[in-house]
Amino acid sequence: MPRAQTSNHRLQQLRAKHSDRVGKAKKRLQAVGSLGPKYAKGKKPIVSHFKTTMDILTPVGHKQVFRQLYTFFFIMMSLFFVWLAYRSFFTFPVWFDEGVAKALIFGIPVVWFASQSRFISTELGINDNQLFPGLFLGIAIGGLYGFAGLLIQVSAGQAVTPGALFASSGFWWIAFLAMLTAWWESLFFFGLPTQYIKSIAPWFSETLIGAFVVFFFLLFHAPLRGIITGWQPQFIIQMGLLTLFAIGQFIFYLRTKNMYALVLSHLLWGLVIEIYAV
Numbered sequence: 001m002p003r004a005q006t007s008n009h010r011l012q013q014l015r016a017k018h019s020d021r022v023g024k025a026k027k028r029l030q031a032v033g034s035l036g037p038k039y040a041k042g043k044k045p046i047v048s049h050f051k052t053t054m055d056i057l058t059p060v061g062h063k064q065v066f067r068q069l070y071t072f073f074f075i076m077m078s079l080f081f082v083w084l085a086y087r088s089f090f091t092f093p094v095w096f097d098e099g100v101a102k103a104l105i106f107g108i109p110v111v112w113f114a115s116q117s118r119f120i121s122t123e124l125g126i127n128d129n130q131l132f133p134g135l136f137l138g139i140a141i142g143g144l145y146g147f148a149g150l151l152i153q154v155s156a157g158q159a160v161t162p163g164a165l166f167a168s169s170g171f172w173w174i175a176f177l178a179m180l181t182a183w184w185e186s187l188f189f190f191g192l193p194t195q196y197i198k199s200i201a202p203w204f205s206e207t208l209i210g211a212f213v214v215f216f217f218l219l220f221h222a223p224l225r226g227i228i229t230g231w232q233p234q235f236i237i238q239m240g241l242l243t244l245f246a247i248g249q250f251i252f253y254l255r256t257k258n259m260y261a262l263v264l265s266h267l268l269w270g271l272v273i274e275i276y277a278v
Contacts, residue, residue, distance in 0.1 A: 068200050072113075076193075076216055079105055084223055098180040106188035113196050123195045124187070125259035137256055138264025145265070145272045174274055175267070182266035189217045189246075190253045190262060210250045217246040245269060 083105055092101070114124070125134070193213050197204055221242055253262045 065201055069197070072193075072196060075109065079109060080216070080219055083220060087224055094177055095180075098177050098184075102180065102184040102188075106184040110187045110192045113192055123199070123257075124191045125253070125257045125262070130258045131260055134256070134258040134260025134262075135264060137258060137261035138268070141252065141261070141265040142268025142272075145269045148272070175271060178267050178270040178274070179263075181270060182263045186249075186253075186259060186262045186266050189213060189220070190249055191259055194250070194253065206254060210247065210254075213250050214243060214246045218242060 086101060086105070087097075190213060193216065194209055197209050197212070218239065222239060249262060249266065252265065253259075256262070
């Protein structure tokens, strides 16, 4: 066989061998592609994305999350009965109630749940970097509370007389007690439930978390208000005022994520209640 014919024959063999490899590779790709979903010709496949954390949890994970939520609810209800029994059967000075009793009943659960969960000081809003911005925000909101209290006093026909509040030792004592109240209640009623629920169930809506927060805030305050004022129309008015306050504080905390601002606004709100008796 001539040399030229031998070369052509060898080239044809290589081409045939290469085409066989390409054909086998295409068949393997077609076989793999046939395992997936079928799409109409000319249409792009629809890619589904997980929209919430709950979508990627297994059934066991779902049960674990809701078990944690039930446990948290049970503990909060248990603390409510402890607080109710304390206020019903024991009478101590106000400083003990605000500084010691609330530190034990409200403060310890906050520290424990924070240590057991994924939220820390950053999520609670008590970082050093948040101090001064929080103070400015709290003063701004507290000023609105003071202005509203002044308007209520004027609308009630009461005379507005200037008073040297800051020169009074009684005022600073009340302010100190109000600060203790604001600190423990802000952590317990707003910081703890908001951050704990968001840490274990981030798909929960803000409305649902807010309803939980407002419910427990009113639950802990209603019995004491009923004991003080009696179950009269005035009690309904006070509950309505507390509801608006709780909703406002919850929204304020969600948007600022600053515990210092929340505590200061709570403090000034309490002082307005004491000064103007609204």
